[in-house]
Every structure is written in structure tokens, then in C-alpha cells.
Amino acid sequence: MYVYNDFDEAFVRNRVAQFRGQVERRIDGSLTEDEFKPLRLMNGLYLQLHAYMLRVAVPYGTLNAVQMRQLAYIADRWDKGYGHFTTRQNIQYNWPELRDVPDMLAALADVGMHAIQTSGNTIRNVTADHFAGAAADEIEDPRAIAELLRQWSTDHPEFQFLPRKFKIAVTGATEDRAVTRAHDIGLRMVRNAAGEPGFEVIVGGGLGRTPMVGKVLRDFLPKADLLPYCEAIVSVYNLLGRRDNKYKARIKITVHENGLEKIQTLVEDRFAAIRPTFTGHDQALLAVIETAFAPPAFAVKSSDGYQAARLANPAFRSWTDTNLAAHKAPGYAIVSISIKKHGATPGDATSDQMRAMADIAERYGHNELRISHEQNVILPHVHQSDLPAVYAALRAADLATANIGLVSDIIACPGMDYCALATARSIPIAQDIATRFDALKLEHEIGPLKIKISGCINACGHHHVGHIGILGLDRAGVENYQITLGGDGTQTTTIGERAGPGFSAADIVPAIERLVTGYLDLRTDANETFLQAYRRLGMAPFKTLLYPAEDQADAA
Amino acid sequence: MSVIVTDTGFAADDWTGGFIGHAANDCGYGVDLPSDTDPATLGQLANAPMIRIDFPSSADGRGFTLANLLRRLGYTGRLRARGHVLADQYAMARRSGFDEVEITDALAARQPQNQWLARSDWQNHNYQARLRG
Numbered sequence: 001m002y003v004y005n006d007f008d009e010a011f012v013r014n015r016v017a018q019f020r021g022q023v024e025r026r027i028d029g030s031l032t033e034d035e036f037k038p039l040r041l042m043n044g045l046y047l048q049l050h051a052y053m054l055r056v057a058v059p060y061g062t063l064n065a066v067q068m069r070q071l072a073y074i075a076d077r078w079d080k081g082y083g084h085f086t087t088r089q090n091i092q093y094n095w096p097e098l099r100d101v102p103d104m105l106a107a108l109a110d111v112g113m114h115a116i117q118t119s120g121n122t123i124r125n126v127t128a129d130h131f132a133g134a135a136a137d138e139i140e141d142p143r144a145i146a147e148l149l150r151q152w153s154t155d156h157p158e159f160q161f162l163p164r165k166f167k168i169a170v171t172g173a174t175e176d177r178a179v180t181r182a183h184d185i186g187l188r189m190v191r192n193a194a195g196e197p198g199f200e201v202i203v204g205g206g207l208g209r210t211p212m213v214g215k216v217l218r219d220f221l222p223k224a225d226l227l228p229y230c231e232a233i234v235s236v237y238n239l240l241g242r243r244d245n246k247y248k249a250r251i252k253i254t255v256h257e258n259g260l261e262k263i264q265t266l267v268e269d270r271f272a273a274i275r276p277t278f279t280g281h282d283q284a285l286l287a288v289i290e291t292a293f294a295p296p297a298f299a300v301k302s303s304d305g306y307q308a309a310r311l312a313n314p315a316f317r318s319w320t321d322t323n324l325a326a327h328k329a330p331g332y333a334i335v336s337i338s339i340k341k342h343g344a345t346p347g348d349a350t351s352d353q354m355r356a357m358a359d360i361a362e363r364y365g366h367n368e369l370r371i372s373h374e375q376n377v378i379l380p381h382v383h384q385s386d387l388p389a390v391y392a393a394l395r396a397a398d399l400a401t402a403n404i405g406l407v408s409d410i411i412a413c414p415g416m417d418y419c420a421l422a423t424a425r426s427i428p429i430a431q432d433i434a435t436r437f438d439a440l441k442l443e444h445e446i447g448p449l450k451i452k453i454s455g456c457i458n459a460c461g462h463h464h465v466g467h468i469g470i471l472g473l474d475r476a477g478v479e480n481y482q483i484t485l486g487g488d489g490t491q492t493t494t495i496g497e498r499a500g501p502g503f504s505a506a507d508i509v510p511a512i513e514r515l516v517t518g519y520l521d522l523r524t525d526a527n528e529t530f531l532q533a534y535r536r537l538g539m540a541p542f543k544t545l546l547y548p549a550e551d552q553a554d555a556a
Numbered sequence: 557m558s559v560i561v562t563d564t565g566f567a568a569d570d571w572t573g574g575f576i577g578h579a580a581n582d583c584g585y586g587v588d589l590p591s592d593t594d595p596a597t598l599g600q601l602a603n604a605p606m607i608r609i610d611f612p613s614s615a616d617g618r619g620f621t622l623a624n625l626l627r628r629l630g631y632t633g634r635l636r637a638r639g640h641v642l643a644d645q646y647a648m649a650r651r652s653g654f655d656e657v658e659i660t661d662a663l664a665a666r667q668p669q670n671q672w673l674a675r676s677d678w679q680n681h682n683y684q685a686r687l688r689g
């Protein structure tokens with residue numbers, strides 16, 4: 001794992017000192033609230049419905065045990081004993097006091113972490129495949145590239161006041177777990193015909209009120225050209241992106257309004273000018289960073305105990321069926337810890353749970369943890385023989401829910417419970433759906449299904465790419481939930497289609513139940529997932545499930 | 557009146573050449589550029605003795621890119637950022653190629669010299685310098 005060098009360390013310390021000064025100047029009046037706002041946003045501090053919210057970056061989702069324990073300490077010392085893992089591999093604290101924030105940032109700096117550029121109109125925390133370095137389908141660990149991008153984008157003098165926020169995601173695997181096609185820049189590590197490493201560069205994806213699937217700007221960019229090329233894209237966007245209307249300011253709109261070809265020409269010209277200013281130091285640094293991400297020393301030992309435990313304990317077997325993914329090293333597994341216990345707030349973990357996960361990672365997981373954009377925590381490297389012990393420790397911490405990828409593994413944004421922009425609640429809807437399907441005991445039979453919920457049109461809950469998306473709106477003061485179907489956030493990214501009129505808060509859970517139980521009758525067999533069935537059959541039969549004829553008669 | 561900020565702090569404006577709009581060039585005047593200047597036109601300004609780029613709001617970061625473009629095009633004259641630039645943006649301005657910042661007296665009163673001098677160490681802690689070498 002990457003460890004801060006002296007330069008990184010001095011940088012974040014200096015940045016904390018600057019922010020301490022900015023907070024003091026806000027309090028003594030030399031900064032107006034309008035002037036302070038972009039400065040606090042550059043340091044991850046939002047103003048929410050009830051209080052400030054501090055968003056801490058977990059760069060490319062990677063943490064070690066010491067860092068996880070520090071997150072727990074911060075939650076206890078300056079917040080209410082819990083934190084919220086988000087869809088952008090961040091952790092948010094919902095209740096800090098302004099005067100405490102510099103101390104919280106100093107505590108983060110103690111473990112090589114920060115909250116820099118987790119908000120504001122700048123390049124945000126770079127995200128990566130949460131199975132990076134472990135996945136069986138990976139050609140290269142994307143985290144070294146993500147770290148290089150972190151260093152390049154951090155405090156980039158040209159790009160702190162862009163037209164709008166700017167998000168970059170990287171994947172090195174064939175299966176796209178980083179939603180690269182829904183980012184301002186998506187990078188897929190690929191090889192060209194000669195076997196040389198490089199990137200497919202995707203630009204202009206995004207969700208929000210105008211969802212768009214990213215387009216390929218360059219199908220092969222040599223690895224060494226990455227920083228100047230990204231700089232060219234952001235430089236072109238900084239001048240061309242609209243500043244007259246914040247809803248049209250993201251690069252997806254710039255690309256849409258100007259056309260991909262024009263953007264391509266401008267970016268290639270700018271790239272030609274910028275390329276010579278990079279003289280190779282970035283590649284030398286990258287080589288050092290790459291060594292920091294060398295795989296751990298995987299153990300070679302027998303997995304017999306694992307098979308025996310599976311046979312002996314059905315609860316353990318069920319957990320291994322849902323919460324494990326294929327690892328590249330023989331005898332190893334990737335463990336997803338569900339932060340989606342039925343009825344709890346998706347993504348919320350208590351400080352005790354954070355400490356338990358840190359202990360498990362240290363003891364059984366080569367000291368590595370990951371935060372996934374699906375708001376779960378990953379132990380990327382666990383030997384199969386340790387799985388029974390890991391499961392027992394997770395159970396003791398109330399973290400052994402066996403629902404990864406299932407109907408109750410819901411992504412939900414904070415919605416009306418915290419967010420000032422919300423038009424409806426999202427957390428309680430997620431809780432009710434999870435509780436309902438748990439009661440029906442159908443979850444495992446239903447199989448893979450992604451439900452994603454946003455509390456307003458900004459789409460923080462990624463509802464557009466949910467197999468079932470739920471968007472909470474406000475219709476004349478009453479919550480109204482719109483359903484979209486068929487969304488997909490992987491390499492076959494698709495924006496879901498609206499099914500029809502929305503449902504009230506009381507009707508949304510029964511509607512989801514009709515939809516999902518109805519799918520069980522529609523599928524060809526247990527192997528056809530909800531998404532596959534939708535793709536085969538189209539909207540019509542699902543619409544019939546959602547809006548049965550008698551209801552329509554009632555409404556008429 | 558306005559205040560000119562450099563690495564040594566506040567000073568009065570010593571530029572006596574005046575300013576004109578973009579169209580005319582190749583004379584002793586300084587050139588005033590708005591933040592929405594078309595980047596394709598910057599190449600014509602190589603010989604200007606002074607270019608002043610407007611920052612209509614501290615949230616409008618286009619001036620930083622324009623300054624970078626000018627410097628990459630080989631512009632070596634004096635480059636000034638003018639308008640709503642904050643002390644906290646001083647390092648960004650310097651790193652983007654500006655020599656100095658011009659602010660109003662009112663802004664200078666609210667953000668006194670010591671807040672700007674605190675960022676005169678803009679050459680330190682600079683990721684860009686490390687990556688480019």
C-alpha cells in the first residue's frame with residue numbers, strides 16, 4: 001500500500017495549517033461566507049440540513065487497519081460514534097462543529113489521510129475498482145495510476161475553480177466495477193496490439209439530472225501520456241464548460257453541446273502543447289508508487305478447513321455464497337463485508353464496527369481494507385482457511401449479513417434525513433425494502449439485483465444505473481417515488497428507463513415487491529437474473545406488474 | 557485605487573503604460589483580457605509588455621488556464637491577475653504564471669498583507685513541480 005513520503009506528509013500538514021487559518025479568518029470576519037465556501041469545500045466541508053458534514057477521502061478506496069481505527073477514533077471524539085461510507089469511496093461525518101474540523105483534519109494527517117478536494121468545483125477523490133490488486137479478472141492494479149492522478153490533481157493550480165466538479169475513475173479489470181462510463185473521465189487500463197500498456201479514455205459520462213453514458217475520446221492512450229492528456233481534457237473543459245447555468249456545467253454537457261469531434265480536436269491540440277512540459281519525472285514517480293502496490297506475500301496453505309466449515313454450518317455457507325468473489329491468488333478469496341444489515345442505514349458503520357474490521361484485516365487480511373462504491377467494506381485478501389474465523393469475528397460485530405449483490409444490498413443517498421437538497425427520504429425506503437424482503441425470505445431465490453435510491457434529481461444514489469432505480473421527488477409537498485428499470489453501471493452501462501407514474505411513500509415498497517416477485521414468474525429459470533429478464537422481455541410485462549389493471553381502473 | 561500584490565507584499569501600481577482591449581497589440585499598452593477570451597487568439601499577444609486577465613469572481617477559474625496557455629505559448633511579459641482574487645488563490649495564480657495580482661482597496665482592507673504573504677511560499681509543497689520536474 002502507498003505510504004506518504006515526506007513531501008506528501010508536509011503537504012497535508014501545511015494544508016491543515018492553512019485551513020485552520022481560514023477557519024479563524026471566517027470566524028473573525030476577514031472572509032465572508034461566500035468567500036469561505038469554496039475554501040471549505042476544497043477541504044471537504046459541506047453545510048447540510050442540520051449541521052456541517054465532513055467528507056473524508058479514502059483515495060481509490062484503500063485503507064489499512066491503523067487508518068480504519070483512526071476513522072473510528074474521529075467518529076467517537078468529534079462526531080456521534082459512526083460514519084457513513086458513500087458511493088464515491090469516501091466516509092462522511094455528519095455532525096462536526098466548525099471549530100473542531102481543523103483538529104479532525106490533523107488527526108487524519110496523522111495516518112496519511114485528508115479531506116482535500118472531496119467537494120467543490122475541482123477534481124475530486126479519484127476512485128478505482130474496489131477489488132483492485134485482488135480480482136481474478138484484472139490485467140493490472142489500477143491503484144498506482146489512481147495515486148499518480150491524486151498527486152497530479154491535488155492542489156493543481158489551474159483546476160481549483162472549474163465550471164463544476166470533476167470525477168475520475170480507473171479500472172484495470174475486464175468487469176467494470178468502477179462505473180467508469182458514468183464519470184467525467186473514465187480510464188480503462190488496456191493493452192494495444194503490440195501488448196503495450198495504455199488506457200481507453202472515456203469522457204463525459206455522468207448521472208445527475210441529465211444522465212449520460214461516457215464516450216470514448218481515445219481508444220488507446222500510451223501509459224506515459226496519461227497526465228498531459230488528462231490535463232489537456234480538463235484545461236479545454238475549464239475554458240469551454242458553461243458557467244452560466246450550473247445544471248449545464250458538467251463536461252457531459254460540454255461534450256454533448258460541442259460534439260465529440262470538436263472536443264477531440266481541441267484536446268489533441270492542447271495535449272500536443274502540454275506533452276513537452278512533462279519530462280519524465282511523473283513516470284519515475286509512478287515506478288516508485290507501483291512498487292508500493294506490490295501484492296502482499298500470499299500464504300500457500302491448505303483450504304480443507306474451509307470446505308468442512310461450509311458443510312457444517314449453513315449460515316456460513318450462505319454467507320460464502322453471496323459475500324465472496326474470485327481472487328487471483330490460489331486459495332484466496334475477496335470478502336465483501338455488508339454494511340447493509342436489513343433495516344439499518346445503508347453505509348453507516350459504528351466506531352466499534354470499524355475497529356472490528358480493522359482487527360480482522362490485521363489478523364486475517366494482510367492489513368488491507370477497501371471501501372466499495374456500493375457502500376460496503378472489502379477485505380481484499382483472505383485465505384480460505386481463515387474464512388470461518390473471519391465470519392465468526394464479523395458475526396460478533398454484527399457485520400455478517402449475507403446479502404452482497406442481492407435485493408437488500410441497496411445503494412441509497414442520505415436524502416431528506418441529512419441532505420439540504422433532498423426532495424424525499426431515501427434511507428427509510430431502503431430500510432423498508434430490505435426489511436420486507438428479509439421477511440419474505442425470498443432474497444436468495446431472487447438472486448443478483450441492484451436497487452439504487454436517490455432522494456432528488458442529483459442522483460447521488462446512482463438510481464439511473466440501478467437494475468431498479470428509485471428517485472424520490474416532491475409533488476406538491478408530497479413524496480413521490482419514480483421507478484426506472486434496466487439500468488446498468490458496468491461495462492455495458494445503460495441508463496434505466498422510466499416505468500411510469502410515481503408511487504407514494506406508502507405504495508413504493510409494495511410496488512417493488514410486486515415487481516420483484518412478479519419477475520420470479522417471468523424468468524426462464526433461476527439462472528436468468530432480473531436484468532437479463534428485463535433485457536429479454538422489455539418494459540411491458542414489468543409495467544403490468546407495477547400498474548395492475550384494477551389499480552388503473554381505480555385511478556380512472 | 558488598487559493594490560498590487562507580489563511575493564513581497566502590497567505595493568502601489570507602478571504600471572504607467574495604460575491598458576487597452578485585446579484587438580490592438582504591438583504597442584506599449586498593456587492588454588486587458590476578459591475571462592472568456594477565446595484561447596485561439598492568445599498567440600497574437602506575444603509582444604505585449606503587460607497582459608492583465610480579469611477575475612470577475614473568485615469562483616471563475618478560467619484566468620488560471622489562460623495564464624498557463626500564454627506562458628506555454630512563450631509569452632514572457634508581465635502577467636497580472638485582476639479582480640476578485642483571494643489571498644488563498646495567490647499560490648495558484650503564481651503557479652499558473654502570473655507575476656502579480658491587482659485587488660481593490662476594499663479587498664485589501666478585508667484581506668490584509670499578512671494573509672497574502674502567508675502564501676508567498678508558493679514554490680513549496682508543489683505537486684506539479686515534482687511531477688513535471
Ligand code: HEM
Binds near residue numbers: 087164250462
Ligand atoms: C448530503 C450532501 C450532499 C449534497 C449537498 C450533494 C450534492 C450533489 C449535487 C448538487 C450533485 C449534482 C452535481 C451535478 O450533476 O452537477 C451531486 C452528485 C453526486 N453526488 Fe452528491 N451530494 C451530497 C451527498 C452525497 C453522498 C452522501 C454521496 C455518496 C453516497 C454523493 C454522491 C454523488 C454522486 C456519485 C454524484 C454524481 C452524479 C453524477 O455523476 O452526476 N453525494 N451531489
Ligand code: SF4
Binds near residue numbers: 459
Ligand atoms: S441525490 Fe439529492 S438528496 Fe440524495 S444526497 Fe444527492 S443531493 Fe442529496
